[in-house]
Amino acid sequence: MTPALFLQTAAQDEPIEMCSVRVGRTLYGIPVTSILEILGKPVKQPVPLAPGYIGGLVHYRGEVLTTVSLRSLLAMPAHDATEDILVFEGADGYFGLLVDEVGEVMTVLPTDFEGNPSTLDDRRKALFAGTYKLSNALLVMLDPERLDPVRLTDTAFA
């Protein structure tokens, strides 16, 4: 379940910079190197008939950015307030990830990494890469590759 990215970094034993984001009460981490840009609270255009995890369209640098809602992926109720968007490059161009709020950048050590617990439900197992143990909390790892809408469609995630 551990992707190559983390194996490599783990082997090097160097600190990794993680951008922390919050959805609901959980803190999630995404490697800063994979993030292209962070958009603060843009206006979304909903897309009728789109798969449930699609959060809508956002205007991004002359392109139309398809966004994925982490909340709907995790089967959480929709967020009332406007959300922040992280922009990634996926297999089919750019895509955005809707999160409640983007937090600070943290530095974590590969030695603090652990894989997904076996008790986690399948939906979350498929999305999470594992977790980093922080001193006072857990930082759940997200792998942008698994959040790519193209891949989500292929795995019939809805």
Add this chain to the structure above:
Amino acid sequence: MERCLTELEARPENRELLAEIFRSVHTIKGTTGFLGFSRLESLAHAGENLLGLLRDGKLLANVDIISGLLALLDILREILGSIESKGQEGNGDDAAMIQRLHALQHDSSSSSADNSQPVPPIKKKRTRKSKTSTPAAIVSVPDAEIVKPQEKNKAIEVYQAEPQTAQMRAGVNMAESTLRVDVDLLNRMMNLVGELVLTRNQILQMVSTDANLTVLSRRLDMVTADLREAVMKARMQPVSHVFSKFPRMMRDLAQQLNKRVRLVMEGQETELDKSLLEAIKDPLTHSVRNAIDHGIEVPYLREAAGKGPEGILRLRAYQEGSHVVIEVSDDGGGMKVERIRDKALERKLITRERAAQLSDRELMQLIFLPGFSTAEAVTNVSGRGVGMDVVRTNVEKIGGKVEIDSRPGKGTTLRLRIPLTLAIVPALIVHSRGQSYALPQGALSELVHLSSEQVQTQIEWMEGVPLYRLRGKLLPLVFLGSLLKQQDQADKSPEAYIAVLNAEGRRYGLVVDSLADPEEIVVKPLSSVLKRIGLFSGATVLGNGEMALILDPGAIATQSNIGMALEDDESEVLDADLKDGSAEYLLTQSASEHVAVPLDNVLRIERIPRTQMEWLNGMPVLRFDGTLLPLKDRTGMVAAGSPEEEMTVVVCRDGERHVGVAVSQVLDVGAGKPLTEAGTDTATLDAILLKDRVTSIIDLRHIPALPSARPAHDDPRETLQSDAAVEVLA
């Protein structure tokens, strides 16, 4: 090189062309030898040998040699393609090809031996004489075609405009002043310009208060418009990029089908956006194939019909307003309407009753139905029934139109009407449940407004299927809100608009909540996940910064199972006219009376201040761009009423002349039924039943002609006079 070869066939003695071909093959040979591609090298070498003989005049190019060289070209291209994709030549046996080229060379040596000296190309007559004396050499002589045209199955000559060739040669020298640019970069530039246009629109909306800023923003507006034009121009390519492959294709096809075809190409310098050029490549290829396969007859049939054995296929491109028109016309047998009908019945594309009602023009439209083909047998050229509907679908996908025009025995013309650019399209912004959607104007034919009361009464339901009576015909409706499965809003507007759409020959009404302004939108592609929904062709950012999805009228029709409507408005009238004498009328109100004008005669409706009206010999007239329009004023309302008021004038056509009818207001358009006088069969000429009300028709012929002063040489007056004469006779 392909172009040179096919051209060479027409002018075998052109040394410059030969030299050009020789050079290309030589370059291939040199480069590949250097890079170690042995297959390419040996092939190019064999070709070079043959070309060397041709160039030195030891041999004259003929059909066999050209075929051989073209085949060589195909193999070379294939290998080059494999190198490009896989980095290696791939396996294949070239021995046969090399053998063939050698054989051709051999022929040459024998024939040149016969002629004992290199044939001077200009002295053609002598060459022919020597050939007739040595029958063995005839096969390899181009003039043999002329001697025995019937024996030669194929003969294609390409008449390419001379200046074109000259232009291309001049292009070599121009290389220093031009630059190769990556298409991706151009696309990106186009995107950014689109972005700039949107930002400009937003700025323009905001700065209207500050005077200084207004000046600046106006300048920004101008610069942006110019920039957009320049970038768009950079993306333009001449249609010759697509046309250039047709000579070869035609040659092979005609050869295969035992036909003789001459290709005439016009307007190759006409420019079109690169992406559009790509998009029309396939439809155009289909059309050309069709024209050669179905259009042009075999030589003996042509001769029997009194035409030359050689068919002419004309490819013509020209710009018409904001569209580029590409015509594919042949002088073949034309489309046989009966056969189209029989085939359509056989393939169960229409019912027998329906077929009997259709006019010739409508029957011709049947070829655009999916699964239609009149070819007797399925060949590898055509006959699989995936022809014309693909052409139409592809052309309409890029906002274009396909028209067909055919006369039996005379030929068929297919017209592809392509917008100049894809990136920016005019669209109508519609709202559904509070969200904006863009509807491309190309598919929109009219808009109908329904008040909250009319929504309840005028939309009729048949087993849960909504329908609307548009001028007496049932129009299937699609509710955008329910199609998109949008939640009903509490404050849903009770009103509705029906956008009557014509997509890929299917007619339906799209019901939306409200309309906004039309806007020029910049089309942005959707990601593959959203493309899969199938109803949207893209997205755009509107002037107010809001995002809108672009609706795809064709896809909506498909998803809603809208069938093919075979008639357009025009033939609807025609049809009705033929059946029971009813026709469509423009219903107007003149004072308190309802009067109607035949819709076919209506040119336009104008609102004019009363002061503009003048009198001539006691007759009301209007001046229009220096011409005089006689006015019909039934109820004297022109004279009444204050001069500041505006009046409505329906400008109509009566034969050649134009006349005006003054009315209080225009009410509606509807089909009128003729009335017969009680007890007789004579239909009254000046009254009809329109909207269940007896309405008088304005007889345009009764509007007096202008007092003609002297028979001048200018046409309008003459026609007016002759019209007057007709009136007297009547």
